[in-house]
Each structure stands twice: as structure tokens, then as C-alpha cells.
Amino acid sequence: MKTLRKAVLMGRIFMGYRARRGRLRTMPIRIWIETSSVCNLRCVMCPNKSMPAADKGLMDVKLFRKVIDEVRDHVQDVYLHHRGEPLMHPDLFDMVSYAEKAGIRTRFHTNGTLLTEEKARMLLDAGPSLVSFSIDGVDGASYEAIRVGASLKKTVGNVIGFLDLRRQRGSTKPYVVVERIRFKNSAGSYSVDDEPVRRLREAGVDEVIEKEEYAWSIADDAPVSPVPGPGVCTFPWYATVICWNGKVLACPQDYAGKLEMGNVAESSIAEIWNGQAYRDLRRRLAGDLSSLALCRGCDRLRRKTIAGIPWQYMLTFLTDQYVGYNSRLRRLIGTAERN
Numbered sequence: 001m002k003t004l005r006k007a008v009l010m011g012r013i014f015m016g017y018r019a020r021r022g023r024l025r026t027m028p029i030r031i032w033i034e035t036s037s038v039c040n041l042r043c044v045m046c047p048n049k050s051m052p053a054a055d056k057g058l059m060d061v062k063l064f065r066k067v068i069d070e071v072r073d074h075v076q077d078v079y080l081h082h083r084g085e086p087l088m089h090p091d092l093f094d095m096v097s098y099a100e101k102a103g104i105r106t107r108f109h110t111n112g113t114l115l116t117e118e119k120a121r122m123l124l125d126a127g128p129s130l131v132s133f134s135i136d137g138v139d140g141a142s143y144e145a146i147r148v149g150a151s152l153k154k155t156v157g158n159v160i161g162f163l164d165l166r167r168q169r170g171s172t173k174p175y176v177v178v179e180r181i182r183f184k185n186s187a188g189s190y191s192v193d194d195e196p197v198r199r200l201r202e203a204g205v206d207e208v209i210e211k212e213e214y215a216w217s218i219a220d221d222a223p224v225s226p227v228p229g230p231g232v233c234t235f236p237w238y239a240t241v242i243c244w245n246g247k248v249l250a251c252p253q254d255y256a257g258k259l260e261m262g263n264v265a266e267s268s269i270a271e272i273w274n275g276q277a278y279r280d281l282r283r284r285l286a287g288d289l290s291s292l293a294l295c296r297g298c299d300r301l302r303r304k305t306i307a308g309i310p311w312q313y314m315l316t317f318l319t320d321q322y323v324g325y326n327s328r329l330r331r332l333i334g335t336a337e338r339n
Contacts, residue, residue, distance in 0.1 A: 006076075017237040020286035022279035024237065027074040027270065032241040032252050033067060034082035035059050036089045041111055042148040045181065045213060047255050048083055055257070058089050059244040063265060065098060067242060070269045072102040077129070080108040082241060083255060087114040096126035105129040109179070113150045115158040120165050123174075132177035132209075133159050138194045146183070156196050160203040167204055177207045184213055214253075233295065236282050240273065248272050250281055251295075258294050 009026065016024050037056050042049040071078075078099055086092050086108045099106045107130035115123070123131070135155065137143030143152035163176060178200055197208055233251070241249040246265035249257055259281065262272035272278065281292075290296050 013238050017232075017234060020232065020282065021237075022282045023274050026238075027071070027273060028238060028240045029074060029076050030078070030239040031067075031071060031075055032079040032082050032239070033059070033064065034084065034241070034243045035064070035080045035086050035092055035095060035108075036084035037082065037244050038088045039083075039085040039111075040088060040113060041085070041150055043111075044146055044148065045183075051083070056084070057244045061091050061094065063246055064095050067264055067269065068099050068102050068104065070264075072104060075104055077105040077107060079252075080106055080128075081110070082243065082252060084244075085114070086110055087119065093119075093122045093126040096123070096128045100127050100129070107131065107174075109134070111147060111150060112155045112158050113147075115162055117161060117165075120158075120162040123162070124165060124169060124171065128174045130175045130177065132179050134180075135159070135178050135196055135200070136181050136183075138196070143196075146181075152196065156199060159200060159205070163200075163203040163205060175206050176204070177209055178205050180208070180210045181214075182210050182212050232285050233298070236278060236285065240269070250278070253298065254294060259292075 009029065012026050013029070016026060036058050037048075037051070038058065039046075039048045068078075080086050080092070080095060080099075087110050089095070092108075096106050096108075106128045108128065109132045112133040112135070133155075134147065135143070135152075136146045137152065140152040143155075144150060147155075159176075159178070166172075166174075166176070178197065180197075201208070235251050239252075240261070241252050241254070242264055243249060243257060246263045247257060248261040248264060248269075250259040250261055261277045261281070262275055264272065267275070284291055285295065
């Protein structure tokens with residue numbers, strides 16, 4: 001998308017958000033597509049291990065292509081993950097390729113444990129724009145206590161093998177990120193000298209990101225955050241989430257799928273985006289936040305904002321849209337974002 005056209009679109013989205021419009025003239029420009037809600041691990045902080053069996057599955061490839069065909073003219077990037085492990089889906093590589101050929105940048109987050117050499121080659125052939133890996137803990141014992149069912153040695157080896165193959169091809173794509181969670185206990189206390197990260201940096205990883213531990217919104221009786229001054233969530237004005245079975249959610253933090261807006265197996269994304277459920281949600285977000293049990297305790301609405309938009313997420317979003325995946329620039333912006 002040309003820079004001027006993109007700037008105009010961003011302006012329209014911002015104006016729709018600032019005016020708190022229920023019916024929008026713009027379509028979502030970012031979507032999460034849950035290729036898989038199944039996972040091979042039982043991580044201590046993740047609710048996936050407690051999900052009902054009926055909520056677990058793999059997205060049908062035909063449904064995925066229907067979604068991509070509907071959004072290819074307005075969506076700029078797509079996250080191919082939500083509640084599960086994307087590499088559990090045998091057709092993930094075809095999905096990546098289909099979306100990239102449609103002009104949509106693809107990215108997904110993975111625990112990396114299933115990335116064999118064969119899958120690494122297939123992934124490089126598919127050509128995603130960004131892949132991020134979870135590498136928590138400072139050693140094998142702490143990692144394996146967090147990522148239950150995984151081996152730190154094997155996971156780091158998988159990522160290094162992937163980076164080696166990327167280098168052999170002379171490619172800079174995909175942009176490779178390692179994400180680490182700063183846990184409240186000592187298992188997540190990191191330093192720049194951590195051996196796993198040192199090895200990954202030497203192998204060519206593009207960026208290492210540390211994130212605070214996040215409490216997923218699951219309970220219907222979530223308390224109101226004690227931090228004053230909530231803002232208005234931006235998600236329903238620019239992004240949407242599509243689960244493996246076609247169910248559309250308003251927010252990627254909605255792990256239990258409470259805020260259902262419709263189903264793309266039954267309706268088009270355009271119909272759902274300006275449907276009654278979405279219009280009602282935008283009205284409620286702009287009015288009485290306490291009426292939304294899954295939103296009222298969300299700390300993301302109470303972080304530092306500029307023009308009503310959380311600073312951290314605005315900077316990340318604009319980086320994605322205008323800088324793309326340039327290692328040096330993203331590292332500089334990442335430093336500014338953390339400060």
C-alpha cells in the first residue's frame with residue numbers, strides 16, 4: 001500500500017475512533033487468524049491446557065482462503081496465531097504462502113518445539129514476514145518449569161537451525177524475534193548475558209523482546225482495575241480476531257471467546273464488522289466500561305496514552321506499518337518504546 005494512501009487510511013481510522021463511531025467507513029487493517037487452538041505444551045501461565053475440548057481445533061484451509069480473499073484489499077498484516085501452536089497445523093505453510101501472495105504480510109508466534117529441519121525449509125519457502133519464538137527462563141531447569149513438555153536445548157537448537165538455513169539462502173526474511181516473559185518469580189529474571197539469548201544473538205536473531213507477564217481476561221467477574229483514568233480500547237476500530245471455527249472476536253486478549261461478534265463461516269467480514277454486535281460493543285466501550293466484565297479490569301486501557309491511544313501500542317503499530325521489518329530501525333524504536 002502506497003505511503004500516502006496508507007496515511008489517509010490511518011487518518012480515517014483515527015477519526016472514527018476519536019468520534020467513537022459505531023458504524024465505520026473503514027475495514028479492519030489487522031487481523032488475527034487462529035490457524036490452531038491446539039497446543040503441544042502445558043505452559044504454566046497459559047490457559048490453553050484448561051480449554052474445553054470443543055474449543056480446540058484446526059482451521060479449515062477453505063475457510064482460511066475465504067477470509068484472505070475477503071480482506072486482501074484492506075488488511076495490511078495478519079497474525080496466524082491466537083490461543084494455540086501454529087506449527088500444529090499441517091497446512092500452515094500453504095496458508096502463509098497464500099496470504100503473502102495476496103499482498104498481506106504474515107507473522108506468527110510459536111514455541112518452536114516442533115520446528116524440524118524439514119518444517120524450517122518449508123517455512124522459508126512459504127516466506128512469512130515475521131516469526132517470533134518463546135524462549136523463557138535462563139537455563140534448562142527454569143525454561144522447562146515454565147514451558148512444560150519442552151526442552152530448552154532442543155528448542156534453541158531448532159531456532160538456531162532455522163537461522164542457519166535462512167543465512168545459507170542469503171535471505172533476511174522472515175524477521176526473527178525471540179520473546180521472553182518477565183515473570184514475577186525468579187524463573188523469569190533475565191540478564192543480557194543469559195546463555196540462551198547469547199547463542200541466539202550470535203546465530204543471527206533479529207530482535208529480543210521482554211514482556212511483562214500478562215493475566216488473560218477469562219473470568220466473567222473480573223474486578224475493575226484500581227488504576228484510575230481508563231481510556232477507550234482501540235481494537236474494535238482497526239482490528240479483529242477470527243478463531244479456528246470461524247467465530248469472530250473483538251479482542252485478541254479474549255481467550256475464552258466471550259465477546260463474539262459473528263462467524264465468518266456464515267457471514268462476510270464486512271457484514272460482521274459493521275453488524276449490530278460490533279456497533280453495540282463500540283458504544284459500550286465509549287460509554288460505561290464497567291458493563292464489560294472482560295474489559296473493565298484490562299490494564300492496557302490504563303497505560304500512558306497519546307491522543308487517547310496507548311503509547312506503547314501506537315509506537316509498535318506505526319513501526320510495523322511504516323518501518324516494516326528493518327533490524328536496525330526496529331531495535332532503535334524498541335529501545336525508545338521500553339523507555
